[in-house]
Amino acid sequence: MQPATGLVGFLVVGIALALLPALKPPAFVESFLYLIFHWIALATSWAILGGFAGYVSFGHGAFFGAGMYTTAALAATYGVPFMWTLPAAGLVAAALGVAIGAVVFRVRRLRGELFALLTLAVTFVLATIVLNTPIDGGPGVYLSGVPIPRLFGSPTTTIYVLGLGVALSSVATAWLIQRSRFGRGLLAIHDDEDVAEVLGVPTYRGKLLAFGLSCLLAGVAGGIQAIFVTYVTVAETFSITVPLFVVLMSVLGGARHWLGPAVGATFVTVLTYLFVGGEQAVLGRAVTGLTLIAVILFLPQGVVGLLPRWRRRGGPVAQPDAPAATVPEPRATPPPGPAAEPRPAAGSSPLLCCEGVRKAFAGVQALAGVSLELRAGEILGLVGPNGSGKSTLINVISGYYRADAGRILFADRNLTGQEGHRIARQGIARTYQIPRPFTRLSVLDNVALAGMFGAGALSRAAAEREARRWLTFVGLEGRAQALPAELNLHQRKFLELARALASAPRLVLLDEVLSGLTPAEMADAIALVRAIRERGATIIFIEHVMWAVLDLTDRLVVLNHGEVIAEGRPHEVVRQADVVSAYLGKPHAGR
Amino acid sequence: MPSLTLLGQSLLSGLFIGGLYGLLGLGLSLSWGLLRLINLAHFALVFLGAYLTYHLAAVGGVNPFLAMLLIVPVFFGIGVALQAAFIRFRVGEFASLLVTFGITVVVEALIQWVWTADFRRLEYPSVSLRVGPLFVPLTEALMLVIAVALSLATWAWLRFTYVGKAMRAGAEDPGMAAAFGIDHRRLALLLSGVGAAYSGVAGGFVALIYTLAPAQIYAWIGVVFAVVILGRLGNPLGPVLAGLGVGIIEAITMAVTAPSWAPLVSFALLILVLLLRPDRI
Numbered sequence A: 001m002q003p004a005t006g007l008v009g010f011l012v013v014g015i016a017l018a019l020l021p022a023l024k025p026p027a028f029v030e031s032f033l034y035l036i037f038h039w040i041a042l043a044t045s046w047a048i049l050g051g052f053a054g055y056v057s058f059g060h061g062a063f064f065g066a067g068m069y070t071t072a073a074l075a076a077t078y079g080v081p082f083m084w085t086l087p088a089a090g091l092v093a094a095a096l097g098v099a100i101g102a103v104v105f106r107v108r109r110l111r112g113e114l115f116a117l118l119t120l121a122v123t124f125v126l127a128t129i130v131l132n133t134p135i136d137g138g139p140g141v142y143l144s145g146v147p148i149p150r151l152f153g154s155p156t157t158t159i160y161v162l163g164l165g166v167a168l169s170s171v172a173t174a175w176l177i178q179r180s181r182f183g184r185g186l187l188a189i190h191d192d193e194d195v196a197e198v199l200g201v202p203t204y205r206g207k208l209l210a211f212g213l214s215c216l217l218a219g220v221a222g223g224i225q226a227i228f229v230t231y232v233t234v235a236e237t238f239s240i241t242v243p244l245f246v247v248l249m250s251v252l253g254g255a256r257h258w259l260g261p262a263v264g265a266t267f268v269t270v271l272t273y274l275f276v277g278g279e280q281a282v283l284g285r286a287v288t289g290l291t292l293i294a295v296i297l298f299l300p301q302g303v304v305g306l307l308p309r310w311r312r313r314g315g316p317v318a319q320p321d322a323p324a325a326t327v328p329e330p331r332a333t334p335p336p337g338p339a340a341e342p343r344p345a346a347g348s349s350p351l352l353c354c355e356g357v358r359k360a361f362a363g364v365q366a367l368a369g370v371s372l373e374l375r376a377g378e379i380l381g382l383v384g385p386n387g388s389g390k391s392t393l394i395n396v397i398s399g400y401y402r403a404d405a406g407r408i409l410f411a412d413r414n415l416t417g418q419e420g421h422r423i424a425r426q427g428i429a430r431t432y433q434i435p436r437p438f439t440r441l442s443v444l445d446n447v448a449l450a451g452m453f454g455a456g457a458l459s460r461a462a463a464e465r466e467a468r469r470w471l472t473f474v475g476l477e478g479r480a481q482a483l484p485a486e487l488n489l490h491q492r493k494f495l496e497l498a499r500a501l502a503s504a505p506r507l508v509l510l511d512e513v514l515s516g517l518t519p520a521e522m523a524d525a526i527a528l529v530r531a532i533r534e535r536g537a538t539i540i541f542i543e544h545v546m547w548a549v550l551d552l553t554d555r556l557v558v559l560n561h562g563e564v565i566a567e568g569r570p571h572e573v574v575r576q577a578d579v580v581s582a583y584l585g586k587p588h589a590g591r
Numbered sequence B: 001m002p003s004l005t006l007l008g009q010s011l012l013s014g015l016f017i018g019g020l021y022g023l024l025g026l027g028l029s030l031s032w033g034l035l036r037l038i039n040l041a042h043f044a045l046v047f048l049g050a051y052l053t054y055h056l057a058a059v060g061g062v063n064p065f066l067a068m069l070l071i072v073p074v075f076f077g078i079g080v081a082l083q084a085a086f087i088r089f090r091v092g093e094f095a096s097l098l099v100t101f102g103i104t105v106v107v108e109a110l111i112q113w114v115w116t117a118d119f120r121r122l123e124y125p126s127v128s129l130r131v132g133p134l135f136v137p138l139t140e141a142l143m144l145v146i147a148v149a150l151s152l153a154t155w156a157w158l159r160f161t162y163v164g165k166a167m168r169a170g171a172e173d174p175g176m177a178a179a180f181g182i183d184h185r186r187l188a189l190l191l192s193g194v195g196a197a198y199s200g201v202a203g204g205f206v207a208l209i210y211t212l213a214p215a216q217i218y219a220w221i222g223v224v225f226a227v228v229i230l231g232r233l234g235n236p237l238g239p240v241l242a243g244l245g246v247g248i249i250e251a252i253t254m255a256v257t258a259p260s261w262a263p264l265v266s267f268a269l270l271i272l273v274l275l276l277r278p279d280r281i
Helices: A002-023 A027-052 A060-077 A082-104 A112-132 A155-179 A181-191 A193-198 A203-229 A241-253 A260-274 A278-298 A390-397 A420-425 A443-453 A460-474 A489-502 A519-534 A546-552 A577-584 B004-035 B041-059 B064-088 B093-115 B138-160 B162-172 B174-179 B184-209 B214-218 B221-230 B238-256 B259-276
Strands: A350-361 A364-375 A379-383 A405-410 A428-430 A507-511 A538-542 A555-560 A563-568 B128-131 B134-137
Touching (some): A002 A027, A002 A155, A027 A060, A027 A155, A027 A203, A027 A260, A060 A082, A060 A203, A060 A241, A082 A112, A112 A241, A112 B093, A112 B259, A155 A260, A181 A193, A181 A203, A193 A203, A193 A420, A241 A260, A241 A278, A241 B093, A350 A538, A364 A390, A364 A405, A364 A538, A364 A563, A379 A390, A390 A507, A390 A538, A420 A428, A420 A443, A443 A460, A460 A519, A519 A546, A555 A577, A563 A577, B004 B184, B004 B221, B004 B238, B041 B093, B041 B184, B041 B214, B064 B093, B064 B184, B093 B214, B128 B138, B134 B138, B138 B162, B138 B184, B162 B184, B174 B184, B221 B259
Parallel strands (some): A379 A555, A428 A507
Antiparallel strands (some): A350 A405, B128 B134
16 A cells, blocks of 8 residues: 555654664764654644645744754753653743644634744744743853763763654644545645635644644654754744745645655755855755745645645546536435434424524625524525525525524524534535535545535544445545546535535525526426435525426525525415516506 | 834834835745746845855945945846746745745855854945934835835836736646746746846845845744735735734834734744735735
8 A cells, every 4th residue: 555655665764763873973973863763853844734734923033032042941950851852842942832823713804924024023022031030031052061861871862763753743744634524624624724624624723733744743842952053032933934934845845745845854954054064055055945936836846746646646637528428316325423313394393593693794784584494304495686695595504604693593503603514514514506516635635525524523534435336426536536627617516515525414504506507407406406405304495596406406495685485385486476576677657 | 101202213113124024025926926937046045145245345345335236237147047047947836935945055165154153244335314303224114115115116017018918828737838938937937037136136245234144044934924925925015015014013013012012923823824814825
């Protein structure tokens, strides 16, 4: 298996490096290798949040610095034995990161560049505080008097082994995360955080955990670095070059791959420290800069992107038009699971109950007290002019928006104000009017993710099996390894359907699945919706295509200006005068 | 509590450093706000401009202000070329941050190679005007005047001319602007050239007022980013206003507490704005 080769190689290199001191190499070799380990630990730990989840932090210097100063303060000022300061260094940095994350991750807009800037600002605030308080006070802290334990021979060897330890731990952590459900969730957050949450990924907790782990490792690396440099100053520790170089290394190597940052860190460190003489050092820096430019322009996935097996699993992708395009009927036996329970008779107990749901946006009352009931097993059509509040209602039910007032009950449990991922796990899935697939995950991974985090909560392998079955169900099995961008619109809509279904939902919210499709594609889509219902799921069907609505739905609810203006059997509802006027306007000479 | 004269003098120096922040932030804010490019190389260009001014004046014997006049058109060309490369390679917002960091590292290496890592100081007589009990250094005052003038001129340009309006439309929705016949590419080249020219001006003043060292490139990045965000992206009056505010608060903080506390002000302010009003950016 492929992952095993990586692991074996990693272990062999690790053991070989751990045995190196036995050969009694000169001290400068150990120091040089230590520096590589140091940067590997920093770059890899950074990538746990910055690479996987896409939250690019420019504050890694702050957490590394927090570790450095924890060790410096404890060891130099309070005489704590050096080895005991390392866990403290990691914990202080992690606590700092989690505290910052707990505030910052609640603000939806603080992603991308703004998150980078905020973490940079945190670095400077921390630097100022350290500089002006007894932690440093200005002159810097000397650790020359701190005894280094001779755990593994000379002090240099001890530092070497500690550095190796933290580097290997970082890379191993990244490897484990990449293979885990947690890591999948982080990658989904990177591509589209809102969709990830609605699919059941606990985004807030995931980001906090990633941030905490990242800071923990950086803090320990900082503690070791403190004893290595023996003289800790604010200007050096919290300088902007630390976060910039960490980002540079990770991106250079490939930040979304567990090994990428380590590759980048080794490359840059060798360039920086191998040439130490004046002109050569300048040359080394210039080459580093040029490499970064070249990698961003020509190798956006980093150097690791060159490895063939990372490029895309499963061989050739470009199958111009797979059989998928013309599959009218679901072909496979529907997968088992909660969604395949025998279909209850339509009209029994209500599955979903909205009571007086209100939502306003800066003065616009998008939902002005919507009450409706949805019975298990039925297809409820939700229609209304543009801006009538249909999509807002879906967003409130799925937890993207929080209702201002009112209650939402799902199978007699109160959903009001719950986070999106909790709602998803109770068995509610949705599609988007404009498909929002995870762009950097393959079609298969997109669907498998829903299985892992949805109501089914499957293991990764089980979710992939399930995903294949759902792809067959919607007729996309031939495109499993493609990236979403390689699909056309109707295939992307079907991908959304497969993704919604893979979460084993009891309720599926379909937001304009038909818009933008050709008549033939519409017929396919309608057949699919029917098949979904046959399998026992309850459906809310938002649509503007009236004949399809009349054809498919059991009951119809009409929204206008955020209020329910009509409800009942489809063919009767569409004849009501107020419904007609809401859609077409009032006739001029009508009365 | 410091004396009134001392407080007045530090207010004045706060104004001047604020003017520098504004001047440094102007080009950055325009390219981030209107071109969606985060141009770290702006700082590298500023120092390249500073070293060139230094070289022309100290070695070539050219009047430093004349040197600035020579540098500005060259930098305009550099800005245009950079933008052409960004367009050619379809560099996105985040990638631009990394690419321009790469450029910054290269420029830093270039500066170090030509002028070494030693400190360089342009010996230019600094004249101060005495106003009551206060000393007003003329070079700094001129820098402040130019920072304000350039900001106002840019504001008027974007607000009142066709080019300016087209630029703002293109920033808001490039596709829609293109559909209405706006050639965003040419406008982007122009704007990037203007931004780079501003960095040349800023560089000239940095050479006149400060001691130069290659690592200084990174010294102002943090605070200038804070100023750019506080002044609202793409608003040409924002950087100089926010810069003056930050400069004055820093100066007061320095006078009342200790100089080393000064950075806390701008960054705490930045964090608060990001947390409380993220939609404002």
